[in-house]
Amino acid sequence: MRLNHVSAIVTGAAGGIGRAVVRALLESGAKVLATDIDDARLQGLKDSLAPDHHARLRLMRADLGDAGSPPRLLDGAEQAFGQANAVVNSSGLGRAIYTRDLLTDPPPVWDIDFSAWHSMFDANTMSPIRLINAAVRRFRAGEWGRVITITTSLDHMLANGSGPYGPSKAALEAYTSILARELSGSGITANVLVPGGTVDTPMVPDIPNLSRESLLSPDVMIPPLQWLLSRDADGVTCRRIRANLWDTALPPEAAYQAASAPAGWWDLAAGQQRRPRMPAT
Numbered sequence: 001m002r003l004n005h006v007s008a009i010v011t012g013a014a015g016g017i018g019r020a021v022v023r024a025l026l027e028s029g030a031k032v033l034a035t036d037i038d039d040a041r042l043q044g045l046k047d048s049l050a051p052d053h054h055a056r057l058r059l060m061r062a063d064l065g066d067a068g069s070p071p072r073l074l075d076g077a078e079q080a081f082g083q084a085n086a087v088v089n090s091s092g093l094g095r096a097i098y099t100r101d102l103l104t105d106p107p108p109v110w111d112i113d114f115s116a117w118h119s120m121f122d123a124n125t126m127s128p129i130r131l132i133n134a135a136v137r138r139f140r141a142g143e144w145g146r147v148i149t150i151t152t153s154l155d156h157m158l159a160n161g162s163g164p165y166g167p168s169k170a171a172l173e174a175y176t177s178i179l180a181r182e183l184s185g186s187g188i189t190a191n192v193l194v195p196g197g198t199v200d201t202p203m204v205p206d207i208p209n210l211s212r213e214s215l216l217s218p219d220v221m222i223p224p225l226q227w228l229l230s231r232d233a234d235g236v237t238c239r240r241i242r243a244n245l246w247d248t249a250l251p252p253e254a255a256y257q258a259a260s261a262p263a264g265w266w267d268l269a270a271g272q273q274r275r276p277r278m279p280a281t
Contacts (some may be wrong), residue, residue, distance in 0.1 A: 001252075007029035007081040007145070011064060012091030012129065014041035017150060017195075019048070019223060020218035021088055026053040028226055033058045033077040033084070036091070048210045056081075064091060064127035070134035070190070078118050078138075086146040086229055087135045093168055094122040095165045106161020117164040124168035129175055136179070136188060145188035149176045150221070153194050153242065173240065177264025182240035189237035191228055192263045195220055196244030220244055224259065227252045238263050 008025055012018040013034035022034050022045060034057060036042050042059045049057065058080045062069040077084035098116040099107050115138035132147055137147030151173050173192050180190035198215050220243045227233055228241070232252065245259035261267070 001230055002029045003226065003229050003263050004029040005231065006087055007033075008086035008146075009033045009035065009077055009084055009131070009135070010088045010090065011035055011128070012089070014038060015090060017221055018090040018220045019045055020222060021090055022057070023049060024086075024222040025229075026050075026056055026227060028231070029056075031056045031077075031081040033060060033073060033080065035060045035062045035064075035073055037061065037063055055241075064131055065122050067130065070131040073131065074103075074134060074138055083142065084135065084145060085139060085142060086148070087132055088099070088146075088148045088150070088213055089128040089132070091127065092150075092169075093120055093165075094161070095161065098163065099161060102257050106127075106159075107163065109163045112163040115225045120168045121166035121171070124165070125175070126170045128172055129259050132179065132190075136183065139188050140186060143187040147176070147179065147188065147190040148225065148228055149190070149194050150193050150195075151176075151240075153196055174264045177238055177266060180239050180263065184237070187234075189228075189233065189235070191223060191237060192240040193224060193228065194240060194241040194242055199220070220246075223248050223252075224256070227256065238266065239269075240264075 003025060008030055010018055010021050010025070010032055013022050014036035018036070019032070022032050026031050026049060034042060034045060039061045042061060046054065046057065046059060058076060060073060060076050062073055070279045074084050088107065098112050128149060136145065136147065149172055151169040156162060157170050159166070176190050176192050183190060224243050224246045225240045228236065230280065236256070240263040241260045243259070246255045247258060248255065250258070
């Protein structure tokens with residue numbers, strides 16, 4: 001699937017999923033500004049890519065927690081490629097920042113230090129929102145754009161030991177759902193993409209009784225991601241897509257229908273809205 005029309009900012013680009021995203025976008029003809037917090041890892045990403053893709057790649061170190069980073073990234077993409085019209089957010093922190101033994105000894109929510117809550121919400125919620133808000137303001141001038149937030153499956157949001165991780169991802173999904181509806185008809189879509197299981201990335205530590213062979217490959221994200229960025233997905237917005245349910249043997253539209261649901265629990269909200277309001281007491 002060709003994506004020559006796409007100029008994307010990919011966050012968390014040096015991580016496991018981010019690397020897969022950058023490689024796939026470049027192979028599809030897209031232009032990519034890859035950003036991460038570590039220069040050495042960004043250079044490692046570039047070194048891992050085919051040299052003929054380097055002309056459509058820019059690297060930029062950025063701390064997304066810094067309010068000055070979003071305009072700098074957007075300016076960098078515009079200077080390099082003439083525009084930015086997509087954001088793929090794959091940055092964030094995992095549960096390993098507060099536990100190394102999630103499977104056998106998940107920490108109760110009340111015992112997780114509040115510093116982990118601050119770190120998790122800053123990295124997984126506030127930083128992506130800061131960049132996306134800045135990007136959307138510019139996308140609106142071009143009347144076309146894509147926002148794809150990579151979050152986590154509902155069972156991971158709610159699992160024992162998910163402490164600040166689950167709520168931080170849930171907040172980002174709720175934001176994406178609100179964003180999508182407020183952008184309706186603008187030509188800009190906003191969707192959530194989740195792996196559908198634990199992905200084999202450096203974010204996942206070696207845990208007793210965990211077989212890494214049982215984990216999903218980061219490449220599971222690529223077919224739905226490419227389709228969401230394509231013009232075939234114009235008008236597809238406010239959806240959560242589970243990548244491991246995407247059947248590449250099907251036509252993309254059929255695969256999308258089988259793998260998607262409303263983002264941000266709008267199916268539940270719609271049912272709630274139909275209920276009669278209780279009188280105030």
